[in-house]
Amino acid sequence: MSVPVIRFVDVTKRFDAVTALEAVSFAVHAGEFHALCGENGAGKSTLMKILSGVITDYEGTLELDGRPVRFTGPRAAEAQGISIIHQELNLVSDLTAAANIFLGREPRRGRFWLDDAAMHDASARLFAQLECEVRPDDVVRRLRIGDQQLVEIAKALSLQARILIMDEPTSALTHMEVERLFRIIGRLRQQGVTIVYISHKMDEVFRMADRITVLRDGKVVQTLRRHDTSPREVTRLMVGRDIDPARFHSPRAPGAEVLRVEQLSLPWPGHARRWRLDGIDLYVRQGEVLGIAGLMGAGRTELLECLYGSSPQPPQGRIWLRGRPVQFSHPAEALAAGVAMVTEDRKRYGLVPPMNVREHITLSSLPTAATAGWIQPARERGAADDSLARLRIKAAGREAAISSLSGGNQQKCLIARALRTQPVLLLLDDPTRGIDVGAKAEIYRLIDELCQQGLAILLTSSELPELLTVCDRIAVLCEGRKTGEFTRSEFSESRLMEAMTASAAN
Known part of the structure; x- marks a missing residue:
C-alpha cells in the first residue's frame, strides 16, 4: 500500500489542565475524502489546527508523505500545499472580499505597488467557480454570514492546495450553495486533491467520504469505511448513545394566538427587487413552533429582525402581539413587550x-x-x-x-x-448552526420543553430535517414572499424545496 499523505502518531495536546487530544493516531491517503466526526469539544478542530500549522506546540508526530514534520506556523503548512477553511470565519470585516482572499500574499506590480486589478480578476473567477453573487469589491462586514463563508471558501481555493481541510464549510450555506460546493469538491477530487472534511451533517459525510474517523473526548473511537457503516452508527459513536428524533416533538396543544402578521413588507432601497419582504402573512400560537424555511436571500433573518425592531428600515404592514398592535423601532422595545431573539x-x-x-x-x-x-x-x-x-x-x-x-x-x-x-414569543434564527449532533439534540429537547410550557416560538433554519423534526407548521419564503405553508401532516422535504425554489412572480 502507498505511503499515506498524512499520518498522526500518538498526537496529544493539552491546554493547561485540559487534555484536548490524547494519543490520536490515524492516516489519510492521497486523493481521499476523509471525514472527521465528533461532538464539539471532541478535538477535531484542534487536530486540524496542528495539521495546518496554527498550533505548533504538541506531543507526538505528524507525518507528511511518510516524513515527520513540525510546522512553525500556517505559512509553513501552506508551503507544503495545506490549506484550511476554518469553522470560525477568519476574515477582516472592513476589507473587501478580494482583499481578504489575498491578505498577506497580495500580487504586486513591481516592488511597491499592489496589483488590485489582478486581485479583482482572480477573486471574480473564484466566485464564478463557486457560482455565487459575491463581488470582489464587496466589504465583508456588509455581507450576510453565508456569503462571508463563501469568501472563506474562495480564500482556501485560491491557494490551490494539494491537501484541503474543510472545517464545517456548509454551516451557514443554503441547500443550493451546498450543492455547488460539492460540485467543486468533486472537481478537486478529480484533480487528486486530498480532502479532510469536518462536519456534523451525516448526509454530507455519507455523500462523498471514503472513510470516517470518529473522535470522542479527544480520542480516536474508530475509523470506518463509509460503505461499512451508517449515519446512526456514526452518531452513536460520536455521542456514546442513540439519538431518536421522534422524542423531540411531544404531543402539543397550541393555545391562544400570540403573534399575527399581515402584509408585512420591508423596503430594499436601491435594489431592483425593491422589497426584502413583500406581503407576508403568518401567525404563531402559544405552545407551538412555526418554522420559516427558505434559501439564502429569501428573507428569513429579515423577517425576525422586523419583529424584533432591528431591521435596517422600518417595516410596513401590521403586527399584533397578544391582540395588541405593535411596531418596534428598537430591540429594547421588543424585549419590554415580551419578544426575545437569538441571532x-x-x-x-x-x-x-x-x-x-x-x-x-x-x-x-x-x-x-x-x-x-x-x-x-x-x-x-x-x-x-x-x-x-x-x-x-x-x-x-x-x-x-x-x-x-x-x-x-x-x-x-x-x-x-x-x-x-x-418572553411570550421567542425568535430563534438558525439556532443550531455550526454545533454538533449532541448539542443539537439538547436544543431540540429544550425547544420541546418550552413549547410544553406554553411559549410561542418562531424558528428559522437552513436545515430542512431540523424544521421537520421540531416544527408544528412551516411557512416557506422565496425572494421575500411567502410561497407556502404546511402543517405537520403535510411535511416533506420535496414539498418544502418546491416552495423554496418557486418563482416569486407566481
Missing part, C-alpha cells in the same frame, strides 16, 4: 468576548437582579446558576470565560439570556 451569528452579534458566562446569561435581564438601580451580586449569581442547571450548560462555572465553552454551550447561554427576560 444566527453568535460570534458577531451574540457574544461579548470580555464577559464571562454569568454576564452573558444575565445581560438582558439585569433589572430583575437589581434593587433601586443597584445590581445585587447574589441575585445575579443565583439567576446564572438557575439557567446553567435548567439548560444543562456545561461550563467550568458561572465565572468561566465564554470562549472556553463549546459552540453548543455558547448557544445555550444565548438562549438562556433570552429566556431570562421571560
Whole structure:
C-alpha cells in the first residue's frame, strides 16, 4: 500500500489542565475524502489546527508523505500545499472580499505597488467557480454570514492546495450553495486533491467520504469505511448513545394566538427587487413552533429582525402581539413587550468576548437582579446558576470565560439570556448552526420543553430535517414572499424545496 499523505502518531495536546487530544493516531491517503466526526469539544478542530500549522506546540508526530514534520506556523503548512477553511470565519470585516482572499500574499506590480486589478480578476473567477453573487469589491462586514463563508471558501481555493481541510464549510450555506460546493469538491477530487472534511451533517459525510474517523473526548473511537457503516452508527459513536428524533416533538396543544402578521413588507432601497419582504402573512400560537424555511436571500433573518425592531428600515404592514398592535423601532422595545431573539451569528452579534458566562446569561435581564438601580451580586449569581442547571450548560462555572465553552454551550447561554427576560414569543434564527449532533439534540429537547410550557416560538433554519423534526407548521419564503405553508401532516422535504425554489412572480 502507498505511503499515506498524512499520518498522526500518538498526537496529544493539552491546554493547561485540559487534555484536548490524547494519543490520536490515524492516516489519510492521497486523493481521499476523509471525514472527521465528533461532538464539539471532541478535538477535531484542534487536530486540524496542528495539521495546518496554527498550533505548533504538541506531543507526538505528524507525518507528511511518510516524513515527520513540525510546522512553525500556517505559512509553513501552506508551503507544503495545506490549506484550511476554518469553522470560525477568519476574515477582516472592513476589507473587501478580494482583499481578504489575498491578505498577506497580495500580487504586486513591481516592488511597491499592489496589483488590485489582478486581485479583482482572480477573486471574480473564484466566485464564478463557486457560482455565487459575491463581488470582489464587496466589504465583508456588509455581507450576510453565508456569503462571508463563501469568501472563506474562495480564500482556501485560491491557494490551490494539494491537501484541503474543510472545517464545517456548509454551516451557514443554503441547500443550493451546498450543492455547488460539492460540485467543486468533486472537481478537486478529480484533480487528486486530498480532502479532510469536518462536519456534523451525516448526509454530507455519507455523500462523498471514503472513510470516517470518529473522535470522542479527544480520542480516536474508530475509523470506518463509509460503505461499512451508517449515519446512526456514526452518531452513536460520536455521542456514546442513540439519538431518536421522534422524542423531540411531544404531543402539543397550541393555545391562544400570540403573534399575527399581515402584509408585512420591508423596503430594499436601491435594489431592483425593491422589497426584502413583500406581503407576508403568518401567525404563531402559544405552545407551538412555526418554522420559516427558505434559501439564502429569501428573507428569513429579515423577517425576525422586523419583529424584533432591528431591521435596517422600518417595516410596513401590521403586527399584533397578544391582540395588541405593535411596531418596534428598537430591540429594547421588543424585549419590554415580551419578544426575545437569538441571532444566527453568535460570534458577531451574540457574544461579548470580555464577559464571562454569568454576564452573558444575565445581560438582558439585569433589572430583575437589581434593587433601586443597584445590581445585587447574589441575585445575579443565583439567576446564572438557575439557567446553567435548567439548560444543562456545561461550563467550568458561572465565572468561566465564554470562549472556553463549546459552540453548543455558547448557544445555550444565548438562549438562556433570552429566556431570562421571560418572553411570550421567542425568535430563534438558525439556532443550531455550526454545533454538533449532541448539542443539537439538547436544543431540540429544550425547544420541546418550552413549547410544553406554553411559549410561542418562531424558528428559522437552513436545515430542512431540523424544521421537520421540531416544527408544528412551516411557512416557506422565496425572494421575500411567502410561497407556502404546511402543517405537520403535510411535511416533506420535496414539498418544502418546491416552495423554496418557486418563482416569486407566481
